[in-house]
Amino acid sequence: MYIPIIPQNLSLMTPAKFLFFLIAIFTITTAYSQKKTERYYDYKWRPCMIEDARFYSNVKNTDTGWYRTDVFINLKKIQMAGLYEDQENTISNGTFYWFYSIGIIKSVGRYVHNKKEGVWLNYFQDRSLKDSLNYKDGNLTGISLGWYSNGYPRDSLNVDAKGNGVFVSWFDNGNPSSAGKYIEFNKQQGTWQYFHKNGKLSSVEVFDHNILKDKHYFDENGSAITDTTSRDRDAYFAGGSKAWSKYMSKNLHFPSNYEIQNNHQIINVVTGTITDEGKVIDVEDNVPVSDVFDKLALDALKKSPNWIPAVSHNRKVYDTFSQSVNFSQSYD
Numbered sequence: 319m320y321i322p323i324i325p326q327n328l329s330l331m332t333p334a335k336f337l338f339f340l341i342a343i344f345t346i347t348t349a350y351s352q353k354k355t356e357r358y359y360d361y362k363w364r365p366c367m368i369e370d371a372r373f374y375s376n377v378k379n380t381d382t383g384w385y386r387t388d389v390f391i392n393l394k395k396i397q398m399a400g401l402y403e404d405q406e407n408t409i410s411n412g413t414f415y416w417f418y419s420i421g422i423i424k425s426v427g428r429y430v431h432n433k434k435e436g437v438w439l440n441y442f443q444d445r446s447l448k449d450s451l452n453y454k455d456g457n458l459t460g461i462s463l464g465w466y467s468n469g470y471p472r473d474s475l476n477v478d479a480k481g482n483g484v485f486v487s488w489f490d491n492g493n494p495s496s497a498g499k500y501i502e503f504n505k506q507q508g509t510w511q512y513f514h515k516n517g518k519l520s521s522v523e524v525f526d527h528n529i530l531k532d533k534h535y536f537d538e539n540g541s542a543i544t545d546t547t548s549r550d551r552d553a554y555f556a557g558g559s560k561a562w563s564k565y566m567s568k569n570l571h572f573p574s575n576y577e578i579q580n581n582h583q584i585i586n587v588v589t590g591t592i593t594d595e596g597k598v599i600d601v602e603d604n605v606p607v608s609d610v611f612d613k614l615a616l617d618a619l620k621k622s623p624n625w626i627p628a629v630s631h632n633r634k635v636y637d638t639f640s641q642s643v644n645f646s647q648s649y650d
Contacts, residue, residue: 353379355405361585361605361642372605373397383411393606395421403431418443419606427453442467443602457481457503466490467600477503489594493517496631501527512631514538515594520633535632543632553592553628553637569618572645573610584645586615594634596624604640615643 355378358371374389384405388398397419401412410429418424422445427438433456440449446469452460459479464472470490477483481503487495494517498510505528512521518540523533535543555562587605590598601619606612619641628637 361587377402377405377407379405390419390606392608393419395419400429408432419603419612427451442600454479458483459503475500489513489515490636491515495633495635498525504528512633514633521631523631549629549632551629553596553625553639555625556623565622566618566643569621570614570643570645573614576610584611586611586643586645587640588615588619588643589638589640590619592625592627592637592639594627594636596627598622598625607645611645614645618643 354376357375357377358366358368359373359375360366360370361372363373371391374391375386376389377384377386380401382401384402384407386398386400386402386407387396389395390397396415396417398414398416400410400414403409403411409432411431413426413428415423416425420443422443423441425438425440427434428436434453435455436453438449438451438453439447440451442448444467446467447465448467449462449464451458451462454460457477458475459477459481462475462477464474466472468490470492471488472490473485473487473495475483475485477500481501483500483503484498485500486497489495493515494513495515496510496512498506499508501507506525507527508525510523510525511519512523514520516538518538519536520538521533521535524531533546535546537543555565557564584607585605586603586607588601589604590601593599598619601616603612603616607615627634629635
């Protein structure tokens with residue numbers, strides 16, 4: 319805390335000097351209070367009281383901007399660190415770092431006036447590279463690459479300075495998944511091909527400035543399908559939400575040596591991936607509670623039966639999920 323130096327004998331000061339002294343103290347104290355801001359957020363990143371907080375945010379005013387660090391409160395580990403132009407933290411301007419709750423680097427990249435610039439890297443929890451992306455003025459440019467957690471290439475994008483590019487993606491077995499061209503950085507153009515995991519065509523689609531003009535579907539044997547109605551869907555648990563709630567209630571057990579007090583909620587948020595075969599992989603503790611509750615939530619997700627895979631462009635694909643796990647002593 320800043321402690322102003324106060325003259326020992328204020329009575330010797332003239333009224334004008336005394337007024338100037340009060341203004342100076344107010345100015346210095348106000349300036350100091352603006353150098354650091356502390357905030358608390360709940361599991362949904364909503365501002366909250368300290369007793370309900372899951373994340374602690376510390377924002378300091380520096381010579382180059384407002385430097386913010388976010389911390390997993392229960393674990394006392396850093397979640398994010400980065401520099402902003404403004405005290406409200408709306409304009410990112412500097413290198414940002416994100417971390418898994420286990421302390422491993424998750425992502426790193428640089429902003430220039432709120433736009434991504436240069437190389438951005440994303441990592442899996444085992445520290446292997448997930449994405450290497452190149453940005454210029456907020457747009458993907460040059461060569462960008464992605465990988466699956468098994469080490470196989472996931473996708474490749476090569477974009478020139480005018481925004482014209484070629485995109486290719488693969489399944490985790492090495493077979494092609496899709497291929498096509500972009501214009502103006504993010505608009506699909508011309509003929510795009512999509513494939514089933516066995517290498518057979520699933521869809522041929524024609525675009526004009528990102529507008530779909532024509533498409534043809536094929537089954538996994540390569541035969542044409544006359545009905546080209548979109549069947550795209552997200553991955554879901556067999557039986558729907560009721561079946562999923564039933565599964566979780568059977569596989570979550572409130573520890574006998576813990577007790578909920580003051581009506582506080584114990585909510586853990588877990589994220590992960592559903593493969594094109596419905597398997598749950600790459601499970602991550604996104605909003606940790608404690609080692610005990612985190613392990614219970616992660617184990618329940620990892621042991622989950624296969625899901626119904628997502629469908630995109632007439633073939634099964636990977637999908638991501640985010641699951642809130644609410645612990646209650648009623649599980650006992």
